[in-house]
Amino acid sequence: MGIVEEAHNLKVVGSGEQVILLAHGFGSDQSLWKHLVAHLVDEYRVVLFDNIGAGTTNPEYFDFERYSTLEGYAYDVLAILEELQIQSCIYVGHSVSAMIGAIASITRPDLFSKLILINGSPRYLNDVDYYGGFEQEDLDQLFEAMKSNYKAWCSGFAPLAVGGDMDSVAVQEFSRTLFNMRPDIALSVAQTIFQVDLRQILCHVTVPCHILQSIKDLAVPVVVSEYLHQNLGSESIVEVMTSEGHLPQLSSPDIVVPVLLRHIRYNIAT
Secondary structure, three states: OOHHHHHOOOEEEOOOOOEEEEEOOOOOOHHHHHHHHOOOOOOOEEEEOOOOOOOOOOHHHOOOOHHHOOHHHHHHHHHHHHHOOOOOEEEEEEOHHHHHHHHHHHHOHHHEEEEEEEOOOOEOEOEOOEOOOEOHHHHHHHHHHHHHOHHHHHHHHHHHHHOOOOOOHHHHHHHHHHHOOOHHHHHHHHHHHHOOEOHHHHHHOOOOEEEEEEEEOOOOOHHHHHHHHHHOOOOEEEEEEEEEOOOHHHHOHHHHHHHHHHHHHOOOOO
């Protein structure tokens, strides 16, 4: 087993000519895709992996400097494709991994036939003429809460992010993966994500993008999906789903899985 394979808990399932790479977001791991994978394995070769820093990965691999920007994660994606000798894939990225995929595709557009971006955002902070959903004060409070009592923060953040009560299976699942992260790593990752501003790179994306967004999401306002659509350099399409919450593939699979399958199977009509 190679270092890339071991570090990311790489898993390849299914059979088919086309490859799908599933990339999870902050506080989760590859188990986030459990409702989707069964629908793909008969037609596609599916690659699952964990981002470095996820609770399922060895914390020794987390380099605070490397992962202080999203480029570090984008290089990991390219390393995974290289390790598996994949020439082209459909990339499905959730949350921060939507933008990680965009960065990776700018470096190596030949490796991506299309990007499917779920609840992604190029910037979470509000700015002049831009609504990201958060003020700096909101983020400072979030970081402070994570520092002071990480477990308590997880318990409060999970239902807000997922959208549901503490008793729901999806909230319990996200609470588990969130709490599995080492607190200092979780804080560092959260700071990198929430302080990011990738608006200036969007015009350099050339790979077709399918932008999927929950109608209600604590982390990403619906207007951000339209901003991506207007500013991406490539052809793109937006679909606002009736799902609520930031992890709809976990909390509303009955709504989200059919939408995902449609965008995986069909290209943007030109």
